[in-house]
Amino acid sequence: MSKIIFDNVHKKFNNIRVLNGVSLEIADREVHVILGRSGCGKSVLLKCLLGIMSLDRGDILVDDLSVKRKRKCKDYIRKFSILFQGNALFDSMTIRENVEFGLRQINYNKSECRIIAEEKLFAVGLEKRVFDLYPAEISGGMQKRAALARAIAIEPEVLLFDEPTSGLDPITSGIICHLLKDTVTNLRITCLAITHDLKVAEFLSDRSSILNDGTIIWTGKTEKMKHCGDEFVENFYHASHVILGAGI
Amino acid sequence: MVDVVEQNAFISTAVLLAILLIVSHVFAKISLFGRINNLITSLGTYALFVLQEIGRVTIFAAKGTKNCFVPPFYLSSIVNQVIIIGFYSLPIVGLTAVFAGMVLAMQMHVGFMRFNAEGSVASVVVISMTRELGPVFAGLMVAGRMSSSIAAELGSMRVSEQIDALVTLHVNPFKFLVAPRIIAGVLTLPLLVFVADVIGVLGGMIVSTTLLNFSVGSYIAQTIGSLELMDILSGLAKAAAFGFSIACFGCYHGFNSELGARGVGESATTAVVSSCICILALNYLLTAVFFGI
Numbered sequence: 203m204s205k206i207i208f209d210n211v212h213k214k215f216n217n218i219r220v221l222n223g224v225s226l227e228i229a230d231r232e233v234h235v236i237l238g239r240s241g242c243g244k245s246v247l248l249k250c251l252l253g254i255m256s257l258d259r260g261d262i263l264v265d266d267l268s269v270k271r272k273r274k275c276k277d278y279i280r281k282f283s284i285l286f287q288g289n290a291l292f293d294s295m296t297i298r299e300n301v302e303f304g305l306r307q308i309n310y311n312k313s314e315c316r317i318i319a320e321e322k323l324f325a326v327g328l329e330k331r332v333f334d335l336y337p338a339e340i341s342g343g344m345q346k347r348a349a350l351a352r353a354i355a356i357e358p359e360v361l362l363f364d365e366p367t368s369g370l371d372p373i374t375s376g377i378i379c380h381l382l383k384d385t386v387t388n389l390r391i392t393c394l395a396i397t398h399d400l401k402v403a404e405f406l407s408d409r410s411s412i413l414n415d416g417t418i419i420w421t422g423k424t425e426k427m428k429h430c431g432d433e434f435v436e437n438f439y440h441a442s443h444v445i446l447g448a449g450i
Numbered sequence: 451m452v453d454v455v456e457q458n459a460f461i462s463t464a465v466l467l468a469i470l471l472i473v474s475h476v477f478a479k480i481s482l483f484g485r486i487n488n489l490i491t492s493l494g495t496y497a498l499f500v501l502q503e504i505g506r507v508t509i510f511a512a513k514g515t516k517n518c519f520v521p522p523f524y525l526s527s528i529v530n531q532v533i534i535i536g537f538y539s540l541p542i543v544g545l546t547a548v549f550a551g552m553v554l555a556m557q558m559h560v561g562f563m564r565f566n567a568e569g570s571v572a573s574v575v576v577i578s579m580t581r582e583l584g585p586v587f588a589g590l591m592v593a594g595r596m597s598s599s600i601a602a603e604l605g606s607m608r609v610s611e612q613i614d615a616l617v618t619l620h621v622n623p624f625k626f627l628v629a630p631r632i633i634a635g636v637l638t639l640p641l642l643v644f645v646a647d648v649i650g651v652l653g654g655m656i657v658s659t660t661l662l663n664f665s666v667g668s669y670i671a672q673t674i675g676s677l678e679l680m681d682i683l684s685g686l687a688k689a690a691a692f693g694f695s696i697a698c699f700g701c702y703h704g705f706n707s708e709l710g711a712r713g714v715g716e717s718a719t720t721a722v723v724s725s726c727i728c729i730l731a732l733n734y735l736l737t738a739v740f741f742g743i
Contacts, residue, residue: 291615
């Protein structure tokens with residue numbers, strides 16, 4: 203059970219308001235995608251959810267646990283796992299060690315860590331020959347898979363994706379999208395992704411939201427975005443499809 | 451008639467020039483005041499910034515120190531840092547010490563010849579090396595080598611979100627990244643300084659016995675005779691403090707690195723500059739404490 207509530211979240215940096223009253227409710231086991239233009243504050247919202255950035259005003263609740271009590275309640279942060287935009291694999295560790303590292307923090311012994319890590323790495327489609335390589339020695343797609351393995355290995359209740367296909371070619375991007383879809387379907391957990399790529403949102407999500415000027419201006423089924431009545435949302439939809447069409 | 455017109459023209463031109471002169475003078479004065487005002491504002495802003503930074507570094511260092519004593523301890527990370535900071539710094543510290551000892555012996559010999567006190571070279575070399583040159587040179591060398599390296603490493607971890615990833619994997623970045631470096635710095639710097647002391651004294655002995663006609667036996671005897679335990683201990687205590695400051699400044703600037711390659715570069719530079727200044731300031735402070743000046 204993991205329901206996420208963003209309640210009037212405000213955040214500013216040097217008097218520049220990035221989040222200006224974000225309110226949103228994400229149901230348990232829902233796959234929700236937040237869309238928005240680059241620099242609109244999507245990543246900031248995700249970092250606020252994780253407690254990496256503090257809120258200026260408002261609150262974020264996950265199963266009634268507040269992000270403000272994160273320090274006192276370790277259960278809060280234990281609910282999450284995230285696939286970072288740049289993968290954030292530890293470059294001083296091998297791929298296997300990256301996955302084992304997360305597991306070791308939740309009191310698995312060495313042999314258990316090894317077994318689970320290999321299992322997860324195989325599950326995301328990585329071959330054994332890359333397990334003992336360092337992140338810099340493998341491709342971007344493989345790094346993304348390894349980061350996903352690390353994220354799912356610790357069995358989170360909420361899985362977060364930050365621009366999951368950025369920096370990948372269209373074919374690898376498609377493969378990763380399918381992998382993410384399969385992963386969230388199999389795990390049956392709440393999932394929140396942020397992206398500016400409408401194609402990813404349409405493929406992954408149950409519902410989407412549009413973040414613009416620091417607030418959520420629309421939430422609904424992704425396929426209904428085209429005729430939602432909001433000018434910005436419809437423009438966003440059409441611009442994405444025009445660019446995608448031009449690309450094809 | 452023409453004269454009157456010329457006279458009027460001359461007077462009006464003179465008046466105009468005078469007005470222009472006065473106006474420009476007034477503007478120049480305003481501008482000067484403005485400049486002075488700007489200068490004072492800039493100085494005040496900079497002073498406030500420095501004070502804020504000192505506060506932030508102090509809080510960061512306190513947080514890092516606290517995490518050195520609170521489990522879990524990442525032993526492999528500590529050992530790794532001891533090797534990186536300590537073992538890999540040995541060659542550069544050794545080389546610095548040997549040349550410092552050699553130059554010191556030469557200079558002291560030249561200086562003492564003026565007072566017919568050449569016999570005191572060994573004493574001065576050993577006291578200078580153990581009290582001052584060993585710790586300060588080793589500290590500055592390790593600061594140059596390690597402070598930038600730590601800042602760059604942590605800075606790139608910050609940029610590539612690896613530090614955020616640690617948080618999401620339920621790892622306290624202070625325990626995993628900062629505490630091992632502080633522990634390694636505090637443990638290894640005294641060892642490095644001890645080695646530097648020995649090598650520096652050996653350097654001085656090599657010069658004294660080969661170029662300055664000292665006998666090996668008398669040089670060693672004089673070195674041991676003039677050395678007190680406090681000379682060594684004060685140097686080692688200074689080294690521990692220097693190690694602490696090197697690790698703290700490296701970690702602080704890395705942790706607070708601005709995004710991008712430029713930000714990481716700047717944090718590495720700032721880390722070296724601030725840790726070197728801190729070493730020199732701490733050296734003065736600790737000298738005053740240990741030797742009651």
